[in-house]
Amino acid sequence: MNDKNKIIFGLIIFIAIVTFPFLYNLGRASTVPEPKLSEKAKAAKECIKPKEDMKQEHMQILDLWRDTVVRDANRVYKTSKGKTFNMSLSTGEDSCTGCHENKAEFCDKCHNYALVDPYCWDCHIAPEEKKPEEKK
Amino acid sequence: MENSRRSFLKVAGITALGLGTKPVLDVFAASGGHGAEPKPEVSKNEKALTAKRWGMVIDTRKFHSKADLEPMIEACHKIHNVPKLTEPRHEIMWLWEDEYKHVFTHIEHELINDRIKHLPFLVLCNHCEKPSCVRVCPTKATFQRDDGIVLMDFHRCIGCRFCMAACPYGSRSFNFRDPRPFIKEQNKEFPTRMKGVVEKCNFCAERLAVGKMPACVEASNGAMTAGDLEDPGSEVRELLRTNYTIRRKPDLGAGPSVYYIV
Amino acid sequence: MLELALKGDKKYWGLVIALLTLSGVGFAVYLKQLDFGLGITGMSRDVSWGFYIAQFTFLVGVAAGGVMVVLPKYLHDYKAFGRITILGEFLAISAVTMCLLFIIVDLGQPMRILNVLLYPSPGSVLFWDMIVLNVYLLLNIVIGWNVLEAERNNVHYVSWVKPLIIISIIWAPAIHTVTAYLYCGLPGRGFWLTAILAPRFLASAFASGPALLILLCLIIRRFTKFDPGREQIQSLAKIVTYAIIINVFFFLCEVFVVFYSRIPSHMSHLQYLFVGLHGHGALVPWMWTAMAFMVTSIVLLVIPAARKHEGVLAFACAILFIGAWIDKGMGMISGGFVPNPLHHVTEYMPTLPEILITLGVWATGFLILTILFKVAVGVKEEVSGVKDTCESC
Numbered sequence: 001m002n003d004k005n006k007i008i009f010g011l012i013i014f015i016a017i018v019t020f021p022f023l024y025n026l027g028r029a030s031t032v033p034e035p036k037l038s039e040k041a042k043a044a045k046e047c048i049k050p051k052e053d054m055k056q057e058h059m060q061i062l063d064l065w066r067d068t069v070v071r072d073a074n075r076v077y078k079t080s081k082g083k084t085f086n087m088s089l090s091t092g093e094d095s096c097t098g099c100h101e102n103k104a105e106f107c108d109k110c111h112n113y114a115l116v117d118p119y120c121w122d123c124h125i126a127p128e129e130k131k132p133e134e135k136k
Numbered sequence: 137m138e139n140s141r142r143s144f145l146k147v148a149g150i151t152a153l154g155l156g157t158k159p160v161l162d163v164f165a166a167s168g169g170h171g172a173e174p175k176p177e178v179s180k181n182e183k184a185l186t187a188k189r190w191g192m193v194i195d196t197r198k199f200h201s202k203a204d205l206e207p208m209i210e211a212c213h214k215i216h217n218v219p220k221l222t223e224p225r226h227e228i229m230w231l232w233e234d235e236y237k238h239v240f241t242h243i244e245h246e247l248i249n250d251r252i253k254h255l256p257f258l259v260l261c262n263h264c265e266k267p268s269c270v271r272v273c274p275t276k277a278t279f280q281r282d283d284g285i286v287l288m289d290f291h292r293c294i295g296c297r298f299c300m301a302a303c304p305y306g307s308r309s310f311n312f313r314d315p316r317p318f319i320k321e322q323n324k325e326f327p328t329r330m331k332g333v334v335e336k337c338n339f340c341a342e343r344l345a346v347g348k349m350p351a352c353v354e355a356s357n358g359a360m361t362a363g364d365l366e367d368p369g370s371e372v373r374e375l376l377r378t379n380y381t382i383r384r385k386p387d388l389g390a391g392p393s394v395y396y397i398v
Numbered sequence: 399m400l401e402l403a404l405k406g407d408k409k410y411w412g413l414v415i416a417l418l419t420l421s422g423v424g425f426a427v428y429l430k431q432l433d434f435g436l437g438i439t440g441m442s443r444d445v446s447w448g449f450y451i452a453q454f455t456f457l458v459g460v461a462a463g464g465v466m467v468v469l470p471k472y473l474h475d476y477k478a479f480g481r482i483t484i485l486g487e488f489l490a491i492s493a494v495t496m497c498l499l500f501i502i503v504d505l506g507q508p509m510r511i512l513n514v515l516l517y518p519s520p521g522s523v524l525f526w527d528m529i530v531l532n533v534y535l536l537l538n539i540v541i542g543w544n545v546l547e548a549e550r551n552n553v554h555y556v557s558w559v560k561p562l563i564i565i566s567i568i569w570a571p572a573i574h575t576v577t578a579y580l581y582c583g584l585p586g587r588g589f590w591l592t593a594i595l596a597p598r599f600l601a602s603a604f605a606s607g608p609a610l611l612i613l614l615c616l617i618i619r620r621f622t623k624f625d626p627g628r629e630q631i632q633s634l635a636k637i638v639t640y641a642i643i644i645n646v647f648f649f650l651c652e653v654f655v656v657f658y659s660r661i662p663s664h665m666s667h668l669q670y671l672f673v674g675l676h677g678h679g680a681l682v683p684w685m686w687t688a689m690a691f692m693v694t695s696i697v698l699l700v701i702p703a704a705r706k707h708e709g710v711l712a713f714a715c716a717i718l719f720i721g722a723w724i725d726k727g728m729g730m731i732s733g734g735f736v737p738n739p740l741h742h743v744t745e746y747m748p749t750l751p752e753i754l755i756t757l758g759v760w761a762t763g764f765l766i767l768t769i770l771f772k773v774a775v776g777v778k779e780e781v782s783g784v785k786d787t788c789e790s791c
Contacts, residue, residue: 241740
């Protein structure tokens with residue numbers, strides 16, 4: 001029973017550590033952001049897969065694509081509806097960012113919210129952010 | 137009592153089994169239901185240039201000075217976002233030039249003729265037939281394609297630099313720091329690299345894929361030729377048949393695919 | 399048993415804090431390296447492996463050297479070594495830990511290290527090196543802990559440990575052989591392209607590992623109540639003697655082959671290391687120091703009267719360890735890269751941040767060693783009935 005103080009002290013530290021993430025984010029709860037489509041993407045209407053699939057699977061698709069492109073040299077993707085795309089994140093008109101040219105609104109918004117930091121842009125060159133007035 | 141427990145377990149077990157197989161059944165249902173719609177496919181570009189084994193012939197007779205080599209080096213480095221680092225230790229080179237005695241270490245001698253002695257030679261990855269860099273890579277980040285091109289998968293490289301120790305041609309460079317600040321004009325059509333990965337000449341795989349010859353070949357005014365080493369009718373084979381050519385360190389048995397007409 | 403490491407005198411805690419500080423400094427500099435890249439080291443396009451990989455290579459040797467107390471005990475039933483096998487095993491644990499840390503600090507993209515497991519490449523020696531090192535670490539942890547615990551409880555260790563011990567005895571040379579294969583199978587690197595490399599690595603390992611163990615035994619005797627024993631130290635000294643002689647002999651074999659054949663691509667590296675090449679000779683004084691240290695230690699060790707004098711023995715072991723470290727830790731790796739495959743000379747010297755990170759890893763290793771030895775010595779003191787009488791406890 002001599003260790004009562006030590007135990008209580010230890011417990012306090014334990015509770016503080018365990019609850020830290022909750023306390024840290026207290027009052028910071030924000031609404032889930034909705035990625036904004038670029039004009040080009042809106043006009044195109046469809047991506048390589050339905051929106052919901054893309055929401056859930058885009059990271060797996062990108063992971064698969066990079067192997068397919070770099071290692072198997074297959075660079076053309078034909079969707080089930082017969083439309084073709086350039087299997088590239090950042091190069092060319094029919095690549096991912098060729099259409100989704102608003103990285104900040106489309107990619108970063110959710111990634112920031114979810115605290116994920118994909119290293120895509122360490123190598124792939126992000127599309128230049130167009131200011132609204134530049135768009136027709 | 138005993139009986140009811142047994143039957144309970146049976147029912148519970150079957151239920152669990154049913155629940156467990158639901159996702160599997162879902163998949164079957166999904167694939168059956170949409171059978172009419174074709175599956176997405178991946179393929180090569182129709183225009184892509186292909187070969188059984190890519191190789192290159194460099195006609196050094198057409199070069200006379202460093203200035204003659206600049207356009208090729210410039211084209212390569214610009215297209216591939218190769219940075220120009222100020223610190224020599226951190227230099228990154230895909231295509232560069234060096235003297236005969238450094239390039240052809242196994243056959244150099246002091247009394248070689250003047251033209252060769254002072255002629256700059258182009259140096260690049262040899263895209264070896266039996267590449268030692270591929271053999272040593274612990275993650276298959278560097279690999280050999282079916283068409284002979286030795287490539288780097290920058291996504292996968294862990295930066296152990298075993299390939300740099302293994303390459304007998306000094307063809308590989310390492311990103312000792314973030315290369316981006318040292319790229320003057322970024323080419324948006326090709327990614328840069330990040331710190332901590334190894335890089336080298338990729339035989340312009342990205343250009344071959346869309347039907348273009350390697351950038352250096354294109355910029356060389358016919359002094360460099362790329363083609364299929366296994367196709368007897370190819371231009372490179374024709375050059376090899378009609379000219380005396382040498383390769384770098386052939387005694388090591390790596391089978392370099394870059395040939396030099398001297 | 400770990401609680402034994404929590405009770406110690408001021409000197410013990412002083413050492414622990416000093417090592418913690420050093421490894422903390424190393425870690426801070428490592429964070430800087432993570433941020434900037436390996437450009438903060440002295441490595442270059444031409445010398446693409448440097449201090450880190452050299453330390454790794456040397457320490458694999460120290461780890462393998464630990465087997466030199468285990469092997470005589472279990473294969474030849476040399477009972478005297480029973481007293482100190484645990485020290486050999488614990489030394490191996492700390493040395494292998496340092497090896498793994500050196501590999502990690504040397505990677506350009508350490509976050510991707512699991513790619514080695516995700517895309518296993520049996521064609522790569524590095525893949526096998528990763529396996530043998532981790533298994534050796536695990537073997538020594540399991541064996542060391544079980545045997546020591548059994549000793550503490552005054553019982554025989556559980557029977558399944560014995561086969562593990564036999565495996566670990568075979569495994570020790572394997573780790574250093576595989577490490578040598580990292581280098582000696584590379585075409586175009588004349589310095590390493592020699593079949594003597596693995597045997598030479600082993601000889602230098604079996605000299606430097608036990609030499610360090612002798613020094614550690616002498617330190618333990620001075621600062622604790624546990625005496626590893628005079629006979630044990632002398633037996634180790636004989637092992638060190640033969641191993642260092644064989645190491646130098648292997649080196650001379652290499653020198654003969656290289657300089658009698660006069661093949662430039664093999665000769666130029668040794669020339670660079672010992673006389674300088676094209677006016678570059680940063681490692682020349684170091685290499686001659688290494689040779690002088692190793693030869694002097696041989697002279698001291700072969701003379702029985704000198705070897706039996708523990709002061710002389712300690713001195714011989716110290717210079718041998720330093721000599722072997724320079725030879726392997728400085729010359730062996732950068733020597734292989736200079737001149738480069740295009741016969742250009744780019745010299746290499748570690749930078750200050752690189753040295754600080756290296757020191758940090760060494761400190762971490764020695765911290766582990768200190769704690770493990772504290773536990774081992776604590777058990778030995780308990781068993782022999784010596785009560786710790788220090789006031790601070």
